[in-house]
Amino acid sequence: MIKEQVKPAILIFIILTVITGIVYPLFVTGVSKALFPKKAEGSLIYRDGKAVGSSLIGQPFDDPKYLWGRISATSPAQYNASSSSGSNIGPSNPALVDEIKGRIKALQAADPGNKAPIPVDLVTSSSSGLDPHISLAAADYQVPRIARLSGLPEETVRGIVKQHTYGRFLGLIGEPVVNVLEVNLALDGYKNK
Amino acid sequence: MSWNDLIQSVIFLGVLLLLVKPLGTYMARIYEGKPAGVNVWLGPLERGIYRLSGADPEREMSWKTYTAAVMLFNIIGLIVVYGLQRLQAHLPLNSMSMAAVSPDLSFNTAVSFATNTNWQSYGGETTLSYFTQMLGLTVQNFVSAATGMAVLIAFIRGFIRKQAETIGNFWVDLVRSTLYILIPLSLILALLLVSQGVVQTFNPSAKVALLQPTQNADGKPVTEQVLALGPAASQIAIKQLGTNGGGFFNVNSAHPFENPTPLSNFLEVISILVISAALCYTFGYMVRDKRQGWALLAAMLIIFIPCLWICVHFEQIGNPAFDRLGIDRKAAASQPGGNMEGKEARFGIASSAIWATATTAASNGSVNSMHDSYMPLGGLVPMWLMQLGEVIFGGVGSGLYGMLAFVIVAVFIAGLMIGRTPEYLGKKIESFEMKMAALILLIPHMCVLIGTALAVVLPKAKAAIFNPGAHGFSEVLYAFTSAGNNNGSAFAGLGTNTFFYNIALGLAMFFSRYWLIIPTLAIAGSLSRKKIVPATQGTLPTHTPLFIVFLVMVVLIVGALTFFPAMALGPIVEHLMLYAGQ
Numbered sequence: 001m002i003k004e005q006v007k008p009a010i011l012i013f014i015i016l017t018v019i020t021g022i023v024y025p026l027f028v029t030g031v032s033k034a035l036f037p038k039k040a041e042g043s044l045i046y047r048d049g050k051a052v053g054s055s056l057i058g059q060p061f062d063d064p065k066y067l068w069g070r071i072s073a074t075s076p077a078q079y080n081a082s083s084s085s086g087s088n089i090g091p092s093n094p095a096l097v098d099e100i101k102g103r104i105k106a107l108q109a110a111d112p113g114n115k116a117p118i119p120v121d122l123v124t125s126s127s128s129g130l131d132p133h134i135s136l137a138a139a140d141y142q143v144p145r146i147a148r149l150s151g152l153p154e155e156t157v158r159g160i161v162k163q164h165t166y167g168r169f170l171g172l173i174g175e176p177v178v179n180v181l182e183v184n185l186a187l188d189g190y191k192n193k
Numbered sequence: 194m195s196w197n198d199l200i201q202s203v204i205f206l207g208v209l210l211l212l213v214k215p216l217g218t219y220m221a222r223i224y225e226g227k228p229a230g231v232n233v234w235l236g237p238l239e240r241g242i243y244r245l246s247g248a249d250p251e252r253e254m255s256w257k258t259y260t261a262a263v264m265l266f267n268i269i270g271l272i273v274v275y276g277l278q279r280l281q282a283h284l285p286l287n288s289m290s291m292a293a294v295s296p297d298l299s300f301n302t303a304v305s306f307a308t309n310t311n312w313q314s315y316g317g318e319t320t321l322s323y324f325t326q327m328l329g330l331t332v333q334n335f336v337s338a339a340t341g342m343a344v345l346i347a348f349i350r351g352f353i354r355k356q357a358e359t360i361g362n363f364w365v366d367l368v369r370s371t372l373y374i375l376i377p378l379s380l381i382l383a384l385l386l387v388s389q390g391v392v393q394t395f396n397p398s399a400k401v402a403l404l405q406p407t408q409n410a411d412g413k414p415v416t417e418q419v420l421a422l423g424p425a426a427s428q429i430a431i432k433q434l435g436t437n438g439g440g441f442f443n444v445n446s447a448h449p450f451e452n453p454t455p456l457s458n459f460l461e462v463i464s465i466l467v468i469s470a471a472l473c474y475t476f477g478y479m480v481r482d483k484r485q486g487w488a489l490l491a492a493m494l495i496i497f498i499p500c501l502w503i504c505v506h507f508e509q510i511g512n513p514a515f516d517r518l519g520i521d522r523k524a525a526a527s528q529p530g531g532n533m534e535g536k537e538a539r540f541g542i543a544s545s546a547i548w549a550t551a552t553t554a555a556s557n558g559s560v561n562s563m564h565d566s567y568m569p570l571g572g573l574v575p576m577w578l579m580q581l582g583e584v585i586f587g588g589v590g591s592g593l594y595g596m597l598a599f600v601i602v603a604v605f606i607a608g609l610m611i612g613r614t615p616e617y618l619g620k621k622i623e624s625f626e627m628k629m630a631a632l633i634l635l636i637p638h639m640c641v642l643i644g645t646a647l648a649v650v651l652p653k654a655k656a657a658i659f660n661p662g663a664h665g666f667s668e669v670l671y672a673f674t675s676a677g678n679n680n681g682s683a684f685a686g687l688g689t690n691t692f693f694y695n696i697a698l699g700l701a702m703f704f705s706r707y708w709l710i711i712p713t714l715a716i717a718g719s720l721s722r723k724k725i726v727p728a729t730q731g732t733l734p735t736h737t738p739l740f741i742v743f744l745v746m747v748v749l750i751v752g753a754l755t756f757f758p759a760m761a762l763g764p765i766v767e768h769l770m771l772y773a774g775q
Contacts (some may be wrong), residue, residue: 002261008364009265011246013273013336016371021332024376025427028383032393032426035384040393042422042450044401051401054420056390056449060407070538077409081420082398083319084444086535086563088686090664091512092771096534100518117521120511124534127447127545127562133538137521137528166454166539172200174455175529175541184404 045185053181057081058132061184064110065149067134067142067161069180070121071103074129087125100124111145133177136165150187160186195524198505201543205462205551206498212467213490217474223373224346224366225479232373242368253359256718259347260711262363263340267307267707270333274303277329278321287322288397289421294320301695306333308706309341309588311432311439311558311681312698314690319443323395323423330439331428335379338435338468339370341590344710345472348594349479351717352618355725360717374468375435383430385460390453393426425451433464436588438558438681446548446561447537458540458561462548465557469586472593480618484736489596492744493585497554500574500585505546507571508532513772535566546571553578556588558681565660565668565684569768572684573760576671579678581752582637588679591706594713596748598633600735601626601716603747607733607740617735619725626719629712636708638755640677640701645670645759647697654693659686663770667763676701 032040043055053059058069060078073087074080089096103123108114119137139161147154164182168174222229232239243250254262278294281287294302298314305312306329315321321330343366350360387393399420406416425441429451432438442448452458470490477486509531511522524530529541536545545562552559553575564572578585584595600617605627608615615622648654648669658665668687675682676698683689689698734740 002258002265005258005262005265008246008248009262009269012242012248012364012368013266013269015242015245016336016368017273017328017332020335020371020376020431021328024379025327025331025424028380028387028427028430029393029395029424031384032387036387039390040387040426041396042392042394042399042420043390043453044399044420051399052404053401053418054399056453057418057420058449059403059405059418061405062407063405066405075410077407077415079407079418081418084421084442084448086444086447086566086685088563088565088659088684089534090565090660090667090684090686090767091514091532091534091568092662092664092767093660096512097514097518100515100520104518104520117519119528120515120520120522120530121528121533121538123518123520124536125566127535127537127560128444128449130444130449131537131539132449135528135538135541137525138538140527169455169459172197172204173459174539174544176527177538181404188404 052185055179055182056132057130059181061180062106064145066184066187067139067146067180068122069134070126070131071099071124072129073125079130081130085129086127114145116141132179132181134180136176136178139178146187152190156190160190194502194506194509198509198543202501202505202547205547209463209466209470213471213474216467216471218478220374220471221475221478223369231377235372239368239372243364248364250362250365253362255358256360256714259360259363260714263344263710264707266367267340270336271303271307274306274329274333275299277325278302281322281325284322284324286324289322291320291322297692297695298690301699304699304702305681306330306439307337308679308702309337309435309437309556309591310676310679310702311437312676312702313439313681313683314695326428326441327424331431334428334431334435334437335371335375336367338375338437338589339367341588342370343367343590344713345590345594348597348713348717349476351720352480352620354721356723357721360721375431378434379430382434382460382464383426386426386429386457389457391426391429391457392422392450393424394422395424396422398422422450432559433461433557434468436465436469436555436557438552440559446559447563452561455539455544458544458548462551465551465555466586468589469555469592472590476593485618488736488741489593492741493596495741495745496585496748497550500554500578501547501550504550504571504574505543507568508546509542512568532568532571535563537562549575550578552682553680554585556583556592556678556680558675560682563685564682565686569764569771572667573764575682576674576764577752577756577760579674579680580641580756581748582634583678583680584748591679595633598630599748600744601630602634603744604733604735606747607743611733613731616726616732619728620720620723621726626716629716632712633709634751637677637705640705641673642759644673644677644697644701648673651693653691657688657691657694659688663763663767667767670759670763672698673701677705679706
């Protein structure tokens with residue numbers, strides 16, 4: 001009973017391995033390369049022929065003249081895109097309050113006059129440690145600081161933020177967000193003009 | 194709950210339900226061998242596979258032969274995935290020079306993928322070569338899902354057949370599930386995902402310059418970012434559709450390269466539930482009484498929808514410990530608010546909590562937010578959905594055969610109450626079926642509770658706990674709940690890549706998969722031998738609202754009674770302490 005099933009078991013395993021493990025991924029790769037070459041290879045952003053980032057992967061920013069992103073829990077450095085990780089800190093863990101207090105201190109040190117309440121996504125860790133986005137509120141909170149330190153009018157900074165804002169899908173699904181790296185690249189580009 | 198939370202959950206449920214009938218009909222036609230498009234076109238390939246392998250598609254199997262075929266096929270898979278990990282350093286497509294994986298981790302990962310659990314003790318981009326991911330994990334994503342679907346179809350045949358000795362041919366069910374259902378759906382989904390930015394390439398990691406150089410933990414300067422890439426989209430598509438859930442990257446579907454946009458997230462979260470939901474319709478179609486399928490789907494939704502809203506509710510309220518810190522966590526047009534620790538900005542609260550509920554109702558286990566950082570009661574919902582035995586949608590195939598085991602228990606209890614021999618779909622439910630159904634219900638519970646108890650007693654296992662206090666206990670309970678119900682999601686703070694957890698969780702996954710498949714097929718064999726008793730006035734109808742509610746109660750009572758004490762020690766006490774400001 002079992003014996004006569006051994007041969008089909010082995011052979012069907014091999015055939016399905018070839019179909020699902022080789023033909024299927026290669027086919028998807030080929031079609032992706034033809035249809036979406038940029039996206040299939042990581043949505044890289046190029047400046048003067050040099051890759052300066054991916055529009056899907058965040059980078060660390062703590063210079064007050066730049067827009068800051070989410071807290072990243074990757075190691076050994078923040079936003080390590082070859083070792084994604086969340087903080088995994090539980091809601092009752094004292095480390096959570098410490099982390100948030102540290103971030104509030106840093107934000108206030110960078111912008112002492114700003115007394116507005118801080119949007120929650122700006123003081124919490126993202127899930128991937130690579131979140132490229134922040135909420136519109138978190139960007140708004142930082143606009144006056146960036147304008148002051150970069151010498152650009154607030155309107156200009158707001159315009160740049162707006163250009164790199166992505167809405168909900170069909171206005172309903174997901175959350176509207178601002179792409180931090182794209183804004184900062186645009187800020188640099190604007191000044192160099 | 195904000196308006197947007199409500200709208201997003203209603204759209205999600207609406208789209209899911211719209212897909213049930215077309216996909217359910219398609220799958221039923223595939224299994225019944227009726228022409229349904231793809232199977233006409235790919236028919237020669239299917240027949241070629243049988244010819245090459247020497248499997249005779251016309252020859253039906255007894256339940257024992259069917260079980261032997263399932264086990265043989267799965268054990269081969271286990272051995273191959275184990276071997277690939279141990280040998281990956283010597284195999285091609287290892288552009289990042291990954292070393293051999295340790296024996297205990299290889300064992301854990303092999304069991305994890307063969308059993309359709311996809312628990313991740315490994316970190317995708319830091320442990321496995323592209324070769325291992327493709328020929329090991331992607332293959333198991335397909336065939337473990339197809340195994341679950343095949344067993345379900347064999348089980349359904351137990352209800353259809355009259356005085357028959359056989360329940361179908363495993364090779365035919367396996368090949369058809371893979372070729373006609375999983376591959377076409379995965380192809381479509383994979384390409385849609387790439388269009389959103391999910392990576393699909395054999396290039397090694399990309400290097401980019403950081404705009405603002407930074408420092409690592411040792412104070413050394415870091416000027417470039419290394420972006421892990423890979424053939425991710427093809428694997429992610431099947432990981433969602435096949436309720437597998439093992440990520441290409443460490444943080445799974447929270448990684449922007451696995452799930453870059455709200456649309457990719459929506460497509461993936463629908464894919465998590467769609468086959469399991471549609472199989473309810475397939476069941477109704479195949480037993481020639483569609484009401485029976487809708488009744489099971491209704492029972493699942495009655496439990497699922499409140500759980501979904503409870504989870505969204507607590508995540509949207511957020512953490513009371515933040516109150517004193519001057520933080521704005523109120524939902525508005527410009528921000529999601531709520532508990533954003535461990536969540537991605539593009540998903541916010543609604544898309545994260547919907548996912549958490551869906552991925553644990555189904556035995557998928559992929560995550561787009563870190564469940565360990567959920568509010569205590571927000572995290573209780575996913576844990577409890579798994580503890581119900583993964584029957585609220587559940588794994589593809591396995592969810593529905595688990596639910597049918599509950600149905601057998603429910604008609605038995607109802608039979609005792611009204612003093613009649615219990616029947617379901619004209620088949621008499623007798624002591625053999627009840628014994629097997631009881632095994633199906635109890636084995637996962639045993640794995641969860643014994644495993645958790647062991648882990649909190651052994652010092653080495655306790656050392657892996659990351660968060661202090663009650664939450665630490667929740668981490669352990671969640672781990673065994675997840676492995677013991679073949680889910681695969683985690684409270685990921687728990688450091689489970691240790692000898693104890695790799696072996697203990699590996700065994701829990703093994704028992705709760707195969708020790709359920711065997712009694713399931715035994716019931717199928719026993720039922721197929723029985724006559725079909727015509728319905729009379731005294732027959733308990735099993736499609737009425739009364740029976741649906743009764744079935745829901747049976748599922749809830751078994752789940753609640755077994756796990757309430759453990760839950761009280763973990764999330765419930767944590768919730769009370771958090772609100773008491775301790």
